[in-house]
Amino acid sequence: MTETGIDAIIDKISKIKSAGVIERYGFHEFLAFAKEVRTKVSDEVWLEVGWDILEGLGLEELSGCDYDILQDLENIPIESDLIDIQSFLRHTLVETLLEQFESGGTTVLLDIEKMLNTPAAVLIPRIIELRKKEIETTVVPLIGKMLTVYDVFMNEVGTTTYPVESIHLEDLWMTAYGFQVLSLLNLGLRTDLDGLRKIEIIMERMGMKLTVRNVQESFNNPRSNMSDAMQSLLMKRALPKPMKSKNKKSQN
Template sequence: MIESNTHDIFAKISSIKSAGVIERYGFNDFLEIAREVRSNVSDDVWLEVGWDILEGMGLEELYGCDYDILTALEHIPSQSDLVDIQSFLRYSLVETLLEQFDAGGTTVLLDIGKMVGTPADVLIPRIIELRKDEMENTIVPVIGKEIIIYDVFMNEIHTITEPNDAVVLDSLWFTAYGCQVLTSLGLGLRADIDALEKIRNVMEKMEVTLKVGKGKYSVGKNHSNMSEAMKTFILKRAENSTHISKYRKSKQ
């Protein structure tokens, strides 16, 4: 994509994020812009654009769903107004998410708080159940050597690992609770033992048990079912969190 086209596409992305474009130009023009944007951006970028579209339409409770919103938009009658579109998306996506959850679909970025009092609140019990299940099936591996440090009286005072960033967090990022905690702590895909304790402490306050294992585990294989677009989006978030954390440390 040449630079001028890139600017044009991002301008169109900005326009379809707001429900105002539907009220101003009509649904058909909105759909044409959405189709053009979809054909010119990667799957993970489009996934996020879809969330922004939902949010712009007042459907914040569905933000973070693992779904290509263009699929739903293509089934909306062309003469629909904003209220019709909101109603169609709200109920069709709730039904779609229920089907995804029955197949072990991800809840990683869904916000339960925003679902309360909306038609999406029927999803909440299933989301809570799935989040508990995925934590039961997730083991955070610690690789390399563990070195215990003692004081002069042979009391254990600290533990370090070799390498220092021996805690592999990929699998935890793909869980809802893990993603929340790691984002709040500014952690990336690898961490040290001290960071692991911080994660454990935060999760204990959430009444979530963190399973840790020594040695090699199947990293990233135990999470709920999610699209490749969602996996890419989560990994980019983790990598960005790593860069921010390193920048903050360099400023200290």
């Protein structure tokens, strides 16, 4: 299949309402289509397509799971109707996520608010517990030298680092609360002391304390278990978004 053909498939399966397709053509046709797409795309792309499928089925509360849903789709009886499919996936994915959490699985892209008043609400206490533990066990490294800044009268006026962006944020991006805060602040994989202070202020408002340590070289923090596909997606989202200009284009 050509690259254009693959793009067309991805675009179609990402935009369709899965429930409508199943009701119109039947689950057998939809499953065949999903299997074809799976063979044509990377694990990373398929993970996101899987979330689109869940949302299209009305299972938004399970979108963001680090799981290949094709495994479950293939276990659904072909004659199942939409209600049966929704019930099967809700039950199976909630059980799967509980098992993942017991093994230290990631919660980074799961949306607790969407879980409220759904069967997935049973996951919320465990998700919050795991997210707090992530922050408690993550140390943000400052790799560089701390320097005192003086004014012309040799009065101490502040502190900086060399290099300026000495705060390494890779591991913080891998945590759920870290991901939320860093996305909100539009930060990348490095920041300076001003950026660090903004992170700390938001964390404090959330009732958490960020641990920062001045070190000579990077080290490995304990991380939640996640697939390579999920880690790749998070790293891509960690790239800072370009700021939109407030200046309107001049009109001729």
